[in-house]
Amino acid sequence: MTPPPIPWWKRTTTYQIYPRSFADANGDGIGDLQGVLGKLDYLQDLGVETLWLSPFFESPQADFGYDVSDYHAIAPEYGTMDDCRELIAAVHARGMKIVFDMVLNHTSDRHPWFLESRSSLDSPRRDFYIWRDGRRPSGAAPPNNWKSMLGGSGWHRDPSSGQWYWASFLGFQPDLNYRNPAVKAAMLATVRHWLAEGVDGLRLDIFNALFKDASFADNPFSWRAVPSEDNPHGFFQRNLHTIDHPDTIAFARELRAVVDEFHDPSRFLVGEVFGDAATLRRYCGEAADGLHLVFLFATMRARFSGKAVRALVEEYEQSFPEPFSPTYVLGNHDRPRSIHRVGGHRDKAKLVATLQLTVRGVPFIYYGEEIGMENHDIPLHEGLDPVAARYRFVPQWLVGLLRKRGILLNRDECRAPMQWDDGPHAGFSTGTPWLPAHPASPTVNVAAQKDDPASLLSCYRNLLALRRESDALQAGALEWIDDRQLSADVVAYRRVSGHDRAQVFLNFSGRAIPLTLGSSDSGRTVFSNRTGARTPSPAGYTLAPHEGIVVLER
Ligand code: GLC
Numbered sequence: 001m002t003p004p005p006i007p008w009w010k011r012t013t014t015y016q017i018y019p020r021s022f023a024d025a026n027g028d029g030i031g032d033l034q035g036v037l038g039k040l041d042y043l044q045d046l047g048v049e050t051l052w053l054s055p056f057f058e059s060p061q062a063d064f065g066y067d068v069s070d071y072h073a074i075a076p077e078y079g080t081m082d083d084c085r086e087l088i089a090a091v092h093a094r095g096m097k098i099v100f101d102m103v104l105n106h107t108s109d110r111h112p113w114f115l116e117s118r119s120s121l122d123s124p125r126r127d128f129y130i131w132r133d134g135r136r137p138s139g140a141a142p143p144n145n146w147k148s149m150l151g152g153s154g155w156h157r158d159p160s161s162g163q164w165y166w167a168s169f170l171g172f173q174p175d176l177n178y179r180n181p182a183v184k185a186a187m188l189a190t191v192r193h194w195l196a197e198g199v200d201g202l203r204l205d206i207f208n209a210l211f212k213d214a215s216f217a218d219n220p221f222s223w224r225a226v227p228s229e230d231n232p233h234g235f236f237q238r239n240l241h242t243i244d245h246p247d248t249i250a251f252a253r254e255l256r257a258v259v260d261e262f263h264d265p266s267r268f269l270v271g272e273v274f275g276d277a278a279t280l281r282r283y284c285g286e287a288a289d290g291l292h293l294v295f296l297f298a299t300m301r302a303r304f305s306g307k308a309v310r311a312l313v314e315e316y317e318q319s320f321p322e323p324f325s326p327t328y329v330l331g332n333h334d335r336p337r338s339i340h341r342v343g344g345h346r347d348k349a350k351l352v353a354t355l356q357l358t359v360r361g362v363p364f365i366y367y368g369e370e371i372g373m374e375n376h377d378i379p380l381h382e383g384l385d386p387v388a389a390r391y392r393f394v395p396q397w398l399v400g401l402l403r404k405r406g407i408l409l410n411r412d413e414c415r416a417p418m419q420w421d422d423g424p425h426a427g428f429s430t431g432t433p434w435l436p437a438h439p440a441s442p443t444v445n446v447a448a449q450k451d452d453p454a455s456l457l458s459c460y461r462n463l464l465a466l467r468r469e470s471d472a473l474q475a476g477a478l479e480w481i482d483d484r485q486l487s488a489d490v491v492a493y494r495r496v497s498g499h500d501r502a503q504v505f506l507n508f509s510g511r512a513i514p515l516t517l518g519s520s521d522s523g524r525t526v527f528s529n530r531t532g533a534r535t536p537s538p539a540g541y542t543l544a545p546h547e548g549i550v551v552l553e554r
Helices: 033-038 040-046 081-093 112-119 181-196 246-259 277-282 306-319 338-342 346-358 386-390 396-404 446-450 456-469 471-475 518-522
Strands: 014-017 050-053 070-074 097-102 155-157 164-166 201-204 268-271 327-329 362-366 477-480 490-497 500-507 524-528 548-553
Touching (some): 033 040, 040 456, 050 201, 070 081, 070 181, 081 097, 097 181, 181 201, 181 246, 246 268, 306 490, 306 500, 338 346, 346 362, 346 456, 346 500, 446 456, 456 524, 471 490, 471 500
Parallel strands (some): 014 362, 097 201, 201 268, 327 362
Antiparallel strands (some): 155 164, 477 490, 490 500, 500 548, 524 548
16 A cells, blocks of 8 residues: 655745845835745745745734734735735745744734723623632732743733733733633634635644643742743743643644645644653644644754754654654744854854755744844844843843853844845845844845855755755655764764655764765765765765765665
8 A cells, every 4th residue: 555645744844934024025114925925036946835924913013913913914014915815826826835823822912802801800702811810808919820931920910800811921912711612713713714815834823821720720839940942841830730731732633623624735733832852742642633743942952063963853753753743943033043053153054954954854944044144132122022121131141141042032133134135224125124134234145145156045045956856855764874983973864765765964073074884885965065066976975074965865
C-alpha cells in the first residue's frame, strides 16, 4: 500500500510578515496590505511558500493588533476588506499560501463584547469574560494569586461593578471565557469565516492560556523567577491553573475538527505555546488530531555549537516523530533578531539558515532575517510597545542581559521597518515611519544583496530553491550520519524520501575540517553556504570554517 501523500503544510516554508513594518504603500508611515501586495514578486523570488501575517484586524492598536476589537473587519491603516481579498487571491495565484493570526484568548477592552460585558452585572454578555468578586470583605484584593504572563496579578478591578476581570497578558486584553458555549461558538464561527474566505492556516496567539481552572484555586508557589520558552512558569509561581489546562488541550482537538471541515486544499493550525517538548507535543494530540504544528522556541536558545545543535535536533526528532513535525523558528515579532545570537556574524547566520532549511520540520522565517536585519537598540522609555511601557522601571543593563537570554522588554527592537534599499527610511515608506529605520539600513538592505551571490539573501534564496527541488529536503526522514572520524563540531545528517536522498554537513567551528566520509563521494555537492554557487563533488572535500554543504545522492 502506498503511504498517504505528505500534506502541503508539512513541506512548506513559512515567512512571517509584521504588516505594520513590512511595506507602506500609501505613505502614512504604517505598513499595509497593498504594501504586502507590492512585494509579492520579492517573496516569490525569495522562494518562500507560505506567508503568515500578524493581525491586521480592527483594533485600537494598543498592542499593535494583538488587541482585536472586530475580528471580521480590517483596521483602516492596513486597508480594506477588498485589499484583504485581493491579497488572498494574489497569493494563491502565485501558488503560495496565506496564514492569518488568530487571537482567540482575548479581545481588546474596546471590543463591543467587553464594553457590553463590563456595562453591568446582568449584561447578557457579562459571562463572555472572566469576572470574579475580590477577596477581603470589601473585595479590595484580587480573587486569587494568579499572575499574568508578564508578572503581577492578572486581575483588574472594574470600578463600576467592583468586580475583577482576568487578563493573561496586559490589562487592556481581557480573556474570553471559553467555558461559556456562546463564546466558543462565536470564536469558532470566526475561524470558519476566515477559512471560508480562503485562508490556508491560522497561527494561534498564546493558545496555552485559553482555559483557566474553574475552581479558581491559587497557583502553587515555585522558586522560578523568570519564565522562559521551555518553561513558562515564573514570577514565583507554577501556572498550574492558568496555563496548559487539560481543557485547552482538549479544545485543540475541537478546533482541529473545525479546520478539517475545509478541504482542497487542507488547512493548518500552528500554536503559540510554551514549555518542554513533551508538553508541547500534547497540543498536537496523541493521534495527531490536535494542532498540526506548534512553535518550538528552544531553537532560539540553542548555543552555536555542533553538540548543542545536534542535541536540539535529536530532541525534536524524538518528541515529534512522524506523523508529527517539528518547527524551526529563529525569530519573531517578540524576540531578539536571530543574527544577534551569532554576534552579527554573516557566515554563522548562513550556517544557521542552512540548518533551518534542510532539517526535518517546518521553517518559519521572520521578515528581514534573510538580509540579516539587526535589533534596533531603542531605549525602553522610548518604546511604543506596551510591554516596554510596563517595564519602564527596568535599568538598561538588565534589558541587555535579558535580551541575551532571548527576552525582549522593548519589542520595538525587532519590529523596525523592512530594509528594502538605501533610500530614506530604508525604502519602507515615503512618509515618516511609525518606528525609525535601523541606522544600518543604507548598507544592510534587499537592493544591496539581491544580485550579490555571496550575500545572506542569496544564501536563503539558494537554499529555498534547493528545498523546492528536493523531495528529501521537504519531506524526507532524518537519519544521522554517524562516523567516528567526524568531528563533533560537524552536524551531519541525511534526509531520505524513497530514492531521493540528501546529505547535509554543517561545520559549527571556526576551523577547516576535512570530510573523509566515503558515503559523500557518491553524491554531488549542490549547495555551499560559503560559495553560494554549486560546487563539484565532495570527495575529499574540506569544509571551510562555518561552512554547510548539501550533497544530493540520486
Ligand atoms: C503573543 C504575541 C504578542 C502579543 C501577545 C498578546 O505572545 O506574539 O505579540 O503581545 O501574544 O496577544
